[in-house]
Amino acid sequence: MKKMILSTWISSLLTLFSRILGLARDKALVMVFGATGGVLDAFLLAFTIPNLFRRLFGEGALSSAFLPVFVDYRENRDPKEANRFAGAVLTALLLFLSGLVLVGIFLCLGGAQLFAEGSKHILTLRLTAAMLPFLIFICLAALGSGMLQSLRCFALPAAMPILLNLGFLGVLGWITWYSPVKAPREVIFYVAAAVVAAGVAQLLILYLSLFFKGVRLWPVFSFRHEGLQKVLLALGPAVVGLAVFQINVLVDRLIAYLLCGEGAMTYLYLGNRLMQLPLGLFGVAMATVAFPELISHMSRKEWSPLFNKLSTSIRFLIFIMLPATAGLIALADPTIRMIFFEPDTNSFGEFQVYRTSVVMACYAPGLFFIALQQLLTRVFYAKGDYRTPVRITAVMVGLNLVLNLILIHAPDLYRQWAYGESLRLNEGGLALSTSICAMLTAIWMWSVLRRELRVKDALSAWDKAFAPVTATAARIIIAAIATGVFAHWVAGSIPVEPEVLVRVERGIIGLLGGFFGYFIFCYVFDYPEIPEFLWRSKPEKGAE
Secondary structure (H helix, E strand, C coil): CHHHHHHHHHHHHHHHHHHHHHHHHHHHHHHHHCCCCCHHHHHHHHHHHHHHHHHHHHCCHHHHHHHHHHHHHHHHCCHHHHHHHHHHHHHHHHHHHHHHHHHHHHHHHHHHCCCCCCCHHHHHHHHHHHHCHHHHHHHHHHHHHHHHHHCCCCHHHHHCHHHHHHHHHHHHHHHHHCCCCCCHHHHHHHHHHHHHHHHHHHHHHHHHHHHHCCCCCCCCCCCCCHHHHHHHHHHHHHHHHHHHHHHHHHHHHHHHHHHCCCCHHHHHHHHHHHHHHHHHHHHHHHHHHHHHHHHHHHHCCCHHHHHHHHHHHHHHHHHHHHHHHHHHHHCHHHHHHHHHCECCCCCECHHHHHHHHHHHHHHHHHHHHHHHHHHHHHHHHHCCCCHHHHHHHHHHHHHHHHHHHHHCCCECHHHHHHHCCCCECCHHHHHHHHHHHHHHHHHHHHHHHHHHHCCHHHHHHHHHHHHHHHHHHHHHHHHHHHHHHHHHHHHHCCCCCCCHHHHHHHHHHHHHHHHHHHHHHHHHCCCCHHHHHCCCCCCCCCCC
């Protein structure tokens, strides 16, 4: 158990460094291209396409279908046969993705001919065509990361996004100081080229690491390989399920791009990126680290260890995500103002700060449920059930679309109360819809798992393992509310000024106040989660 928590913290620290670079990257993008003008909106929508396929065919459905078979080959058969199986899967994936990319490029360049020159849609389609090759490299790299994780190597995969962020920062620095071309609609293609180059670098590093760990991969044109057939059988439902979810993401961004006005895509992206910071640091890390353990225990029907690991994972998410939710809501304005506000150039002014803050605050209530949903989905995959997440997600996609179209037209009650202005929620409504659907999805998944796993043979093990979850949730909710109030008071004690140092002071002190306030509150009231998740044994009563 301690090893799983330790691996999560290591992955989280590496992810933290990557996310800090990611914030620097987003800041540089806003500074160079501005939140308005349409260029950044076009780039972010184009960048969405290969990333959706990465989650689908790389770290998503394919990894979930591939890893149980790969682990079985490694543990119960000849490792050379495991390498041959992995080679067959990679060869099939490479051929499929190459064909997909060629078709995509043809459609994008052909579609661009349908619009008048100067249209933002032309720029979006051409950028999509330029970045589609990234899809091949990042999907293969994501599968390589999964193989390393199955070997209990979590650090290198967690560090890989650092290369992408460094590539962004390098090319944006070159554009700012050395590029002879300054037209935003032209230099944005240099950024697209950096994305593709970073994908190649990630792929090379990961597969060299696998080579040194004894996983020797080569092309295997054996499309009837037994292991490949198993993966394809499991892949269908998993692809449908994740495709439904990724279509949901794409629909959100298309609605922002087409219906919410100029800049809405950028505000939605930036608010989501800040919400993804705690999610990527702890939610995704916990689900990733727990997945191989869940597979092993589920295959051997070791109910007590399985339930204990799942319970510990959920309590860890509660311990981290609930105070993070309170912090995101309480510190939305100071955080956005500290990172992105540009009073001198007006590329990201007061109104842009407000709209991004609304998105961030609307995403925050769904933070814990999104993390829980990712963990529970892996439990379904570990037990070989790919269909239930599909059914649940498909229903939620329909609900999300309906809520999107309703909530983007809902009034912004805070703006109306504070400033007397009548505004729509716009992209904030999209974020709120995501939070509502994440909550309903997680609750539905949990109820199904409870019914299926709390069977007669495992009844006592389930009740014993999950008894502490409710108590943890009750304690942490109280601590999270106190944290949010304290952080808001700390940040509010510093005046809102445009100067950089004041903005940084207001944001940093608010964040530190919330962070230390939360842990001090938990320590003073003797919350058992503090020693449990910091690897210390809780002293017994009466011990010196």
